[in-house]
Amino acid sequence: MEPQIYLAPGPFALESGDTLPELRIAYHTYGRMNAARDNVVWVCHALTANSEVADWWPHTVEKGRFLDPERWFVVCANILGSHYGTTGPLHVNPATGRPWYGSFPQFTIRDIVRAHRLLADALGVGRIAMLVGSSVGGFQAVEWAVMEPERIEGLALIATDAKASPWNIAIDETQRMAIEADATFGEERPDAGMKGLAAARALGLLSYRGPEGYNLTQQDHEENPVLHRACTYQRYQGEKLCRRYNAYSYHAILDAFDTHDVGRGRGGVEAALGKIRARTLVVGITTDIIFTPAEMRRLHGQIPGSRYCEIDSPFAHDGFLVEYEQLNALLLPFMTER
Template identity: 85%
Template sequence: MEPLIYRAPGPFALELGGRLDELRIAYHTYGRLNARRDNVVWVCHALTANSEVADWWPRTVEAGRFLDPAEHFIVCANILGSHYGTTGPLHDDPATGRPYYGSFPPFTIRDMVRAHRLLADALGIDRIAALVGSSVGGFQAVEWAVMEPARIGRLALIATAAKASPWTIAIDETQRMAIEADATFGEPRPDAGMQGLAAARAIGLLTYRGSEGYDLTQQDREELPAVHRASTYQRYQGEKLCRRYNAYSYHAILRAFDTHDVGRGRGGVAAALGRIEARTVVVGITTDIIFTPAEMRALAAAIPGARYRQIASPFGHDGFLVEHEQLNDILRPFIHA
């Protein structure tokens, strides 16, 4: 299903001082907005996902699930800088008539949220009944809930944080180093930096799954294989991403992730989270090494009235993509309450 495209009026100023003379936002919707306009569930997606939630989040956009098109008007917008329709490095710079590539201006999580606020306004959405964000989608969701407390009714934060930690920044920097080590990165062509992108993706996967997930799924099937199963898995995943993404978007979005801090300019993280008015559930994953259960419990404790729930999974951070039933058992009652 092709995305819808919203074109924002006028230039879009960026938090770090740059601007986009043209801003387009790709988005998908499911279901219908009801007469009271109070059935909106907005999903914020993560790193290399797109706005078609049913494409990347299995068993969620279905009847009887927490994203039920028969009951809700579900919206997901592609993030700034992405490869899937929203203005990014492969789009033409109006000033030159050529793609931005490495000259795409730096942006932040707040810029992503401000762009999506424009889309929500254009769609006539004054109130979001439930805002759902997982991983870096959770960065956007918590930022939005702090930025516009009255707009968000319920908030579901899954395996995420209120601020990019040194650990997550180090993960991102290591991936950027892999891309920058590719001698073709920086060349003005869409396939530049692909070997670096493949390596970056392989690095990222180690943190998404962790040792327990790899040991469970990538054991060799013979005693002395010519090529280890884990090795072929890493190369396959790197090549798979290269078939659908580009190094410029990946590099730019990782930089944006590192800017995440809901407390910036608001008196600190605790003060910012204290602004949230939405009824909130925070969901951790037992084996997540990016956003640990302890960190998720601390996030829940800092948000007024928030509840903490946990998914048991051997698949680390990726558990929110795998443990469909557990996630639905938590989120469907929460969203439908």
């Protein structure tokens, strides 16, 4: 399903001080907004996902699930800088008549959220019944809940945090180093840096799946001591991303994620999270090494009145994608409490 496109009026000023001459936002919706306009669920997506939630989050946009389109008006907007329709490095810079490529201006999580707010206004969305964010989608969700506490009624934060930690940033920097090691990165063509992108993706997967996930799914066959399933898996995943993404968007979005600090300019993380008024569910994953259960419990402790639950999974951070049955069992009752 092709996304819808919203063209924002006028230029879009960024937190860095730069300005995008034009801003287009790709988005998908499911279901219908009711007459009371009180059934809006907004999903914030992660790193290389698109706005088509049903495409990347299996068994969630279905009848009887927490994103049931017969009950909710579900909205997901593609993030700034992405490869999937929202203004990004491969779009044309009106000032030059050429794609931005590596000159795309730096942007932040707050810029992404401000863009989403423009779209919400254009769609006639007032209050959001539930704002859902996993991973770096959670970065956006927690920022939005602090930025507009009166707009967000419910909040579900899954495997995420209020601030990018040194560990998060180190993972991102290692991926950037892999992209930059590709001699073609910087050339003005859409396929520049692809070998670096493949390596970056392979590095990232180590943190997404963790040792339990790999040891469970990538054991070698005894009859072939030379061919290692883990090796072919890493290469396959790197090549798979290269077929659908570009290195400039990946690099730029990693930069944006590292800017995440909900407490910046607000007196610190605790003071900022204290502004949240939404009913909040914080969900950790037992084996997550990016956002550990301890960090998730700390986030829960800093959000007034929040609840905490955990998904038990060997698949580490990717558990939020894999364990959709457990996630549905947690989110469905929470979302239907009105």
